[in-house]
Amino acid sequence: xxxxxxxxxxxxxxxxxxxxxxxxxxxxxxxxxxxxxxxxxxxxxxxxxxxxxxxxxxxxxxxxxxxxxxxxxxxxxxxxxxxxxxxxxxxxxxxxxxxxxxxxxxxxxxxxxxxxxxxxxxxxxxxxxxxxxxxxxxxxxxxxxxxxxxxxxxxxxxxxxxxxxxxxxxxxxxxxxxxxxxxxxxxxxxxxxxxxxxxxxxxxxxxxxxxxxxxxxxxxxxxxxxxxxxxxxxxxxxxxxxxxxxxxxxxxxxxxxxxxxxxxxxxxxxxxxxxxxxxxxxxxxxxxxxxxxxxxxxxxxxxx
Amino acid sequence: xxxxxxxxxxxxxxxxxxxxxxxxxxxxxxxxxxxxxxxxxxxxxxxxxxxxxxxxxxxxxxxxxxxxxxxxxxxxxxxxxxxxxxxxxxxxxxxxxxxxxxxxxxxxxxxxxxxxxxxxxxxxxxxxxxxxxxxxxxxxxxxxxxxxxxxxxxxxxxxxxxxxxxxxxxxxxxxxxxxxxxxxxxxxxxxxxxxxxxxxxxxxxxxxxxxxxxxxxxxxxxxxxxxxxxxxxxxxxxxxxxxxxxxxxxxxxxxxxxxxxxxxxxxxxxxxxxxxxxxxxxxxxxxxxxxxxxxxxxxxxxxxxxxxxxxxxxxxxxxxxxxxxxxxxxxxxxxxxxxxxxxxxxxxxxxxxxxxxxxxxxxxxxxxxxxxxxxxxxxxxxxxxxxxxxxxxxxxxxxxxxxxxxxxxxxxxxxxxxxxxxxxxxxx
Numbered sequence: 046x047x048x049x050x051x052x053x054x055x056x057x058x059x060x061x062x063x064x065x066x067x068x069x070x071x072x073x074x075x076x077x078x079x080x081x082x083x084x085x086x087x088x089x090x091x092x093x094x095x096x097x098x099x100x101x102x103x104x105x106x107x108x109x110x111x112x113x114x115x116x117x118x119x120x121x122x123x124x125x126x127x128x129x130x131x132x133x134x135x136x137x138x139x140x141x142x143x144x145x146x147x148x149x150x151x152x153x154x155x156x157x158x159x160x161x162x163x164x165x166x167x168x169x170x171x172x173x174x175x176x177x178x179x180x181x182x183x184x185x186x187x188x189x190x191x192x193x194x195x196x197x198x199x200x201x202x203x204x205x206x207x208x209x210x211x212x213x214x215x216x217x218x219x220x221x222x223x224x225x226x227x228x229x230x231x232x233x234x235x236x237x238x239x240x241x242x243x244x245x246x247x248x249x250x251x252x253x254x255x256x257x258x259x260x261x262x263x264x265x266x267x268x269x270x271x272x273x274x275x276x277x278x279x280x281x282x283x284x285x286x287x288x289x290x291x292x293x294x295x296x297x298x299x300x301x302x303x304x305x306x307x308x309x310x311x312x313x314x315x316x317x318x319x320x321x322x323x324x325x326x327x328x329x330x331x332x333x334x335x336x337x338x339x340x341x342x343x344x345x346x347x348x349x
Numbered sequence: 350x351x352x353x354x355x356x357x358x359x360x361x362x363x364x365x366x367x368x369x370x371x372x373x374x375x376x377x378x379x380x381x382x383x384x385x386x387x388x389x390x391x392x393x394x395x396x397x398x399x400x401x402x403x404x405x406x407x408x409x410x411x412x413x414x415x416x417x418x419x420x421x422x423x424x425x426x427x428x429x430x431x432x433x434x435x436x437x438x439x440x441x442x443x444x445x446x447x448x449x450x451x452x453x454x455x456x457x458x459x460x461x462x463x464x465x466x467x468x469x470x471x472x473x474x475x476x477x478x479x480x481x482x483x484x485x486x487x488x489x490x491x492x493x494x495x496x497x498x499x500x501x502x503x504x505x506x507x508x509x510x511x512x513x514x515x516x517x518x519x520x521x522x523x524x525x526x527x528x529x530x531x532x533x534x535x536x537x538x539x540x541x542x543x544x545x546x547x548x549x550x551x552x553x554x555x556x557x558x559x560x561x562x563x564x565x566x567x568x569x570x571x572x573x574x575x576x577x578x579x580x581x582x583x584x585x586x587x588x589x590x591x592x593x594x595x596x597x598x599x600x601x602x603x604x605x606x607x608x609x610x611x612x613x614x615x616x617x618x619x620x621x622x623x624x625x626x627x628x629x630x631x632x633x634x635x636x637x638x639x640x641x642x643x644x645x646x647x648x649x650x651x652x653x654x655x656x657x658x659x660x661x662x663x664x665x666x667x668x669x670x671x672x673x674x675x676x677x678x679x680x681x682x683x684x685x686x687x688x689x690x691x692x693x694x695x696x697x698x699x700x701x702x703x704x705x706x707x708x709x710x711x712x713x714x715x716x717x718x719x720x721x722x723x724x725x726x727x728x729x730x731x732x733x734x735x736x737x738x739x740x741x742x743x744x745x746x747x748x749x750x751x752x753x754x755x756x757x758x759x760x761x762x763x764x765x766x767x768x769x770x771x772x773x774x775x776x777x
Contacts, residue, residue, distance in 0.1 A: 052518075062707050065408070080550070081553065091382065094382060095381055098381050098385045098387060098392060101385070101387060101390060101392040102392065104390065105391070121390065125377060125378070125381060128374065128377050132378055136751070137751050140755045141755065144754070145758050147494060147715075148758045149754070150553060151707065151711055151750055151753075152750065153749025154498070154744070154747075154750060155747040155748070155749070155751040156747065158704055158743050158746055159744055159747030159748055159751065159754075160751070161743070161748075162744040163744060164382060165743075166740060167386065168387060169386070174390070207423070277700065281557065291753075319569040321568060323563070323565045323569075326558035326562050327553070327562060329554065330555050330558050330559060330562075333551050333555050334543040337551060
């Protein structure tokens with residue numbers, strides 16, 4: 046029992062760290078333009094494809110050392126996915142800055158359909174995969190059973206932590222971060238003070254996409270398989286994580302991701318695996334009903 | 350001012366730079382995904398596809414850039430800024446041409462099944478089912494401004510209501526039809542009541558989650574719903590007369606009772622006629638509702654919630670009524686869909702279905718009835734006719750939704766409202 050509980054907690058933390066990375070994209074975009082970026086799950090899906098493509102290309106050049114492979118994959122995937130984030134914002138959201146309230150949401154759903162179908166057409170509908178990159182595991186004996194902590198999971202936890210720390214540094218201590226926070230607090234005032242808010246919004250989309258790309262590489266490493274539809278479910282779950290932590294709050298997104306990941310893993314081991322998605326979605330509905338401001342967020346106040 | 354702009358020479362160099370930049374970005378974006386196709390842990394290169402896409406993007410950007418420099422393009426760009434102006438008010442004595450067209454259409458629709466082939470009939474039935482769905486969602490999204498992304502859940506409640514009602518309670522088409530509308534409305538109320546108090550965008554996510562929960566439960570509850578294998582649905586009957594060649598349990602089938610020969614498309618003619626009547630009824634109800642205080646309240650709430658609440662409108666009840674009426678319409682559509690297919694399974698109720706219905710509402714025009722009817726037929730019948738493009742169907746829907754939001758967020762057909770002349774002796 047203890048062994049299983051600990052094992053599921055470890056699995057949940059790995060999963061949750063990745064949810065947290067994707068949730069950052071939702072929470073930053075929501076914080077800055079007050080819009081749910083439905084296409085964000087698709088950005089993650091694209092990064093999963095990109096990471097598999099990079100791995101295949103690098104492997105065809107005969108590259109075999111893990112650090113070089115993973116470094117190359119991360120750099121390439123994050124760069125290209127960042128461009129995706131920029132293009133999506135430029136094409137589907139920027140022209141709608143002054144439009145009706147529903148317009149960007151519907152446009153985002155359209156964008157998400159476009160991305161899904163475009164990947165399906167160009168890569169085919171079948172499941173894709175990557176080979177296992179890191180083999181081996183730490184084994185801990187606890188009571189009757191044992192807990193297995195694979196090197197892949199250790200790497201994921203470290204990489205996710207480094208990614209979040211880097212982002213926190215950028216947001217808290219750099220000029221770009223200050224501009225982001227100013228724009229989030231008051232877009233009109235920020236632009237009066239000489240901040241190019243349109244550009245800041247673009248940066249936010251790029252940062253969100255880059256975080257999703259990191260998550261994409263890590264999830265692909267962990268599970269090995271994915272398909273063009275993968276972004277939908279993970280997207281909703283990451284959004285749940287963002288809402289759980291308090292939408293608009295960066296530490297909230299990370300905390301929400303970890304809590305959701307652990308809760309989901311424990312639920313699927315203790316209750317039922319088939320209903321683990323139902324559990325996450327029900328959690329989302331319940332949080333939104335009873336505590337829409339989340340754990341670390343501020344309540345929404347409408348200003349006239 | 351505008352002539353000065355028109356006389357300006359075209360800046361072709363700027364357009365070229367734009368085109369090259371767009372080409373570079375599309376090369377970065379499309380290059381890896383389109384050009385490197387995964388094949389197991391290997392890959393195949395498809396350079397020609399990338400070259401084609403980049404070429405198309407560059408040409409398109411060049412043409413767009415040139416067009417936007419002309420007077421017409423500038424006028425179009427300026428019209429985007431004011432694209433969210435409100436409804437169009439007609440002159441008080443304006444008489445729509447529709448009052449001739451509608452009776453004609455009704456007559457054509459009533460005699461249509463006599464001549465139509467079975468295939469054509471099924472396509473039109475599907476179109477009408479989407480008209481019903483579109484009308485229902487149009488009340489929720491178009492009139493009340495609540496983005497419901499789990500609309501398909503209510504559709505599933507209707508369809509599974511018929512299948513489960515027959516399986517466990519022995520209910521037929523006619524009993525389930527009102528019950529399904531009621532059950533869907535109840536589900537709408539149950540979901541809507543706690544949710545409608547909160548911020549608008551969250552509603553979209555909650556309904557999306559709700560839609561997925563319903564689908565996952567239908568998919569996983571094997572012993573009750575048959576899981577992914579689905580359930581069979583009984584054929585509808587008319588006054589206890591069945592539309593099969595031979596009736597079950599020694600009954601008399603429809604064609605023997607009325608003394609004509611058996612026709613396999615009779616079931617579809619029956620569904621078509623009932624469906625047509627229901628669509629007409631819903632159209633009429635919706636037409637009346639938009640002129641009633643509750644309809645006005647929906648639209649007012651869509652435009653400015655804070656102002657409405659300040660005027661003393663109970664926003665939860667007003668939203669809830671829209672949500673419930675929309676849900677019950679979807680429930681009705683679900684019953685028709687189930688008996689038309691003769692079979693239901695969870696694969697018919699995915700998120701894509703919700704997105705398709707949303708695309709109908711968006712294309713037709715938020716709040717416009719005629720637009721929704723046209724859009725429903727366009728989006729459901731056109732893919733049937735253009736089977737070769739089936740692969741690109743979703744892609745086209747997505748592009749359509751983005752472009753519509755940029756170009757005409759209020760839909761292709763503007764909502765218009767008849768004007769009122771003040772009575773004599775009343776100050777204007």
